Amino acid sequence: MPDLWMPGATRLDVGDHAPTDGGPAKAIAHVTWDRNATAAKPVDLVPYTNLRSYFAGGGAGVAPHILWDPFEGHFTQFVPANSRSKSLVDAAGGTRTNRAGSVVLQIEALFFPYCRVGTQVYAKLTDTPCKGWDELQAWVHSWGVPNTWPMGKPVDFTSHRSESTWEKSAGWYGHSQVPENTHQDPGSWPSFVSAPAPSKPAYEPFPGASFFTAGRRSPIIAAMHKRLVAEGCGRYKSHANADVWGSGDERSYAAWQRKLGYTGSAADGTPGPTSWAKLHVPNV
Secondary structure: OOOOOOOOOEEOOOOOOOOOOOOOOEEEEEEOOOOOOOOOOOEEOOOHHHHHHHHHOOOHHHOOOEEEEOOOOEEEEOOOOOOOOOOOOOOOOOOOOOOOOOOEEEEEEOOOOOEEEOOEEEOOHHHOOOOOHHHHHHHHHHOOOOOOOOOOOOOOOOOOOOHHHHHHOOEEEEHHHOOOOOOOOOOOOOOOOOOOOOOOOOEOOOOOHHHOOOOOEOHHHHHHHHHHHHOOOOOOOOOOOOOEOOHHHHHHHHHHHHHOOOOHHHHOOOOOHHHHHHHOOEOO
């Protein structure tokens, strides 16, 4: 099961947990917009600790799941992932909002347009460093929220809402895209981060004992040949066709097994997973 509490986030559980309704998994992008500023009159960013105290105290009734500081990469979580939070307007008898999915993860980014940090002014959330976004995205995705925007990625402070899309489609939504709500945030949001390609192991994984049959040709066998010689276990009469498994490989590998302390049938020249791992054959 994914983590109910985001790893690395400060946990300030405000209680009042309640289940969601099930259905398409969603995440909602908000900005705190706790002050109004303009390009001509920027305003200093409100301290992260102020918002954290607000949501943990008097603002607990509208607390999101996650408060995110995109400038420093800090996170605070107020309710577990499997509970609804109350960051959305949810009119009685209307379309469900806060509960409308297997999860409905509410993310509040500490930001308002033309906030000032030091001497730098930030017009859009995407102008900030967006520190920690990769960790946040990964945690949200672990709860089944696809890296898609069913109604399009927010690019401005205008509303685009579709009740039918909301009810049927999993993914990320801006607050400006949620039915029954009138807010127009977040205005922008960072792009999804591609998962890094799996790194290639330094050493060749054990290919299985059945791989080592007479006449088998492979660069793995050539790499093994070099390692056996380097370990002083080469019992080859020739180094021609070093990539083809033969009797010289069997004799040499048996010498390697004996060097490791194997005896009898355990040193028969057929590679096994333990002796192979110790040989450190480079990945080819």
